[in-house]
Amino acid sequence: MSDLFGTSAAAPVAGPRPLADRLRPQVLGDVIGQEQVLGPDAPLGTMLSSGSLSSLIFWGPPGVGKTTIARLLANESDLHFVQISAIFTGMPDLRKVFDAAKIRRQNGKGTLLFVDEIHRFNKAQQDGFLPYMEDGTILLVGATTENPSFELNAAVLSRSQVLILTRLNTDDLERLAQRAEAELDRKLPLDPAARIALIDMADGDGRGLLNLIEQIAAWKIDGQLGVDALTKRLMKRAAKYDKSGEEHYNLISALHKSVRGSDPDAALYWFARMLTGGEDPRYLARRITRMAVEDIALADPQAHRVCLDAWETYERLGSPEGELALAGAVTYLALAPKSNAVYVAYKAAMNAAKKHGSEPPPAHILNAPTTLMKEQGFGAGYAYDHDAEDGFSGQNYFPETMKRGEYYLPVDRGFERDLKKRVDYFAGLRAKRNRS
Known part of the structure; x- marks a missing residue:
């Protein structure tokens, strides 16, 4: 069994050893999978052959060998192996681990400290490892199922190499x-x-x-x-899916990009993956609607309506019948013509609004309900478009100190093909009015 200070003699057990423990590899060469980190030219293989093992962070899903590889690394590097879990270990326990490692080091024996679920330590606790990593008291090997970029502080990451362990094929x-x-x-x-x-x-x-x-x-x-x-x-094991974690964001990203890429089969697959993982269909309804307004918009104005109708259908039918309506919306979006022209135009307009601050509208389009405002020129020269030729005056509607912006650039796909003709038509009329 294992304690905070290292591996001790095995304690008596009540029954036979579990199969997973009996099959635990005894050398790194027996590890199945993970060739991308264990192969001769892969990071760990290179470190071991050169004798330059550094602190490591193993990032990967459960059951892929993180603990086993760490233990075997200690064996093959002649380091004392200590295993702790961030879930059950506090700062007083860590101090005992570091003190024991110091004594071990004075006696000529290094320590490989394996920290399971290292992301569970907060950033201040993670800082506590730094001096002992830097002076060689410990060689840290952390294991995490979460993205280290988000969960580990920069100081720990800068002193470690992140190795990605993958699902077994x-x-x-x-x-x-x-x-x-x-x-x-x-x-x-x-x-x-x-x-x-x-x-x-x-x-x-x-x-x-x-x-x-x-x-x-x-x-x-x-x-x-x-x-x-x-x-x-034998019941099927539940799919690995954390509705509030990285897997959630990975899968919704996969769904969104499959829709954007006009692949209904892939989109339906990721949609189903999220549902089988226990995702709230209402969250999916909201995100699907977002896809319609971001990636399709005016290329197919009906797409937005399809999503809202599917959302309402789900609210009326509930699960599981309502999910079929959402699946229909996903399929429709994947096959719809795509345009992010409105999305791009909106961001450009927002940037312009922030840049130009509180510039007022041009005086000729301001209302003048009082005599004073009329005397100040509000509304003077305003041309009523319905009275103009072609119903279009071509006036300037931007602030007088601001150059006219061009934000909406429709694509030549779907309904936006017709909108592009209108944009070009009005741009031509505007240029003609300005010349005259």
């Missing part, structure tokens, strides 16, 4: 299943389709797969199970 999980079968000394009682379904259930999580296999191994079964029999006995 299908081949990795199959190798792990075969390793489990060798340990159990028997094949899993699954037909080929059920075996594929089991791999899918693991969702890239090696530890999760071994836990599922351990359940299956305990069943008394004659013959092989098919997919239906497997899924009845």
Whole structure:
């Protein structure tokens, strides 16, 4: 077992060791997956071969080997391994860890401090690691499922190398299943389709797969199970999805970009991923509507209405029927002509408004309800457009001290193709009026 000061002798246990613990790799070469960090030319492989191991941050989802790799790094670097969790460790505990590491260092032994869930420490607590990292008292290896750029302070990041660990792919999980079968000394009682379904259930999580296999191994079964029999006995693991975390933003970004990229199949997939992860359909309704006004806008004015109708339909029907209306809106948006011309124009107009401050409208378009205002020239020279030729006077409506801005530049797609003709038409008339 492990305590704050390092690995101690194993304590007696009540039952057999879990399969995941029995299959824990003993050397880095036994680790399945993560070739992008462990390969000979990858960062960790290069560090170990050159003897220049530095502090590290492992960023990746659960069950991909963060703890195992850290432990093996300590073994292969002849460092004392200490494991703590930021969830259960406070500053007094950390001081004890650092004091013990100092004594160990004086005796010629370095310490690899593995901090699980390191993002749980606040920024002030993270600062507490810095002097011990700098003087070599500890070699820090932090593990996090959250984006280090947002969750770790700049000082810790500047002294560490961030390595991204990824979900295990299908081949990795199959190798792990075969390793489990060798340990159990028997094949899993699954037909080929059920075996594929089991791999899918693991969702890239090696530890999760071994836990599922351990359940299956305990069943008394004659013959092989098919997919239906497997899924009845074994519940599918919930998809990894944090509605308030980075995964939430990654998936909504994927949905938005799929819509913008006119790919209805991808858009529906990410929409479904968020729903199956437990996302609030009302949040999706709001974001879908935002997509309509940002990426389609006047290229298809109906897109906005489709989203609002789908949103209202969801509110009336609720789940699960209402989600179908939202799926229809997602599909419509993906196939609609795209334009961000209004979005770009709005931002340009906002920038101009901030730049030019409190410039008043030109005097000729100001109302003059009083004699004093008329005497000041308010409203003088205003041309009533309905009385002008073509119903267009071509007057200036910008502040008199400001150069005329051009913000809305419609694209030649969808309904904006017609709007572009109108913009060009009025620009021509304006130029003609100004020449005359």
